Amino acid sequence: MTARRSRHRSAAYAALALGLAGSLALTGCKSHSSKKSKTSKTSSSSSYKSKKRRIIGGGAAAAGAGTAASRRVPDCFPSTYKVTFSQQSGPDSHVxxxxxxTTSRDCKLYNAPLLRFNNAKNPxxxxxxTPGHLDGTRLTVPAHGYAYAVIPTNTAAAKGTEQKSVAIDFMGISASSVTHGPVxxxxxxxxxxxxxxxxKVTNWMSSIHGAQLAAGVGK
Structure with a gap:
């Protein structure tokens, strides 16, 4: 009887040890799987956040580039319907x-118009x-806006004779550069x-009154 009991107890202990080992193995498996799942979720979340940052950053950079491009103001172009002439008579006579x-976008003018009356050699x-490279003036003309220059003709010598035509160039930042023309x-x-x-002719001004004052014919 003693030997049988001993064999039964040994078998029971072996079964119990096997069950505990299986339980521990299963627990370890679950723990490893859980850790792996958490790591995967963390990695996925981190990757998503990184992509989101890149997308947001790229959008901001694109917006910045668009803003910079929109701030570039092109040169104004002359044409016979954009540039007009009129003469006032009297003591303050001037042209x-x-x-x-005529565009829907701002444009810029430099210094003064270069005017050659009756095909004159010099404007x-x-x-x-005469402007240099560093002291040239620039005027931004708003969309559908105006700019003015005045030629004083309030003396006999300044008034001279009637002209047949005029060629117009738009000056650049210095006297030696021309942006567009002639027309x-x-x-x-x-x-x-x-x-x-x-x-002589004044620089471009944003108002007719300012141009007249610069020419010495305004009040």
Whole structure:
């Protein structure tokens, strides 16, 4: 009887040990699987956040590039319907040169218009002096806005004789550079009477009054 009991107890202990080993193995498996799942979720979340940051960053960079591009202001272009001339008589006689920006976008003008009346070799001198590379002026003309320059003709020499035509160039930042032109306005075709002699032209101004004051014919 003693030997049988001993064998039964040994078998029971062996079964119990086998069961515990299986339980521990299963627990370890589950723990490893859980850790792996958590690591996978963390990695996936981190990857998603990283991608999200890249997308947001890329969008911001694209928006910045678009803003920078929209801030670039192109040069204004002359044409016979954009540049018009008119002459005022009296003690403050002067010729007004008016430019209209016919586009829906701002454009920029530099210094003064270069005007060659009757195919003259040299343009009309600038009233405010010849600009250099560093002291040139720039005027931004808003969409559908205007810019003005004035030629004083309030003396006999300044008024001179009636002109037939004028060629117009748009100056660059310095006196030696030209951005666009020339275009020619035929005064006879447009039925205009413009008399210009030994005189000068002002820089482009944003208002007619400002241009008149610069020419010494405004009050």
């Amino acid at each position: 007004t040169v008016k430019f209209k920006n 009309l001198p600038l009233l405010q002096g 020619t306005v035929n005064f006879a075709e447009k039925r205009l009477h413009v008399s210009v002699g030994k005189t």
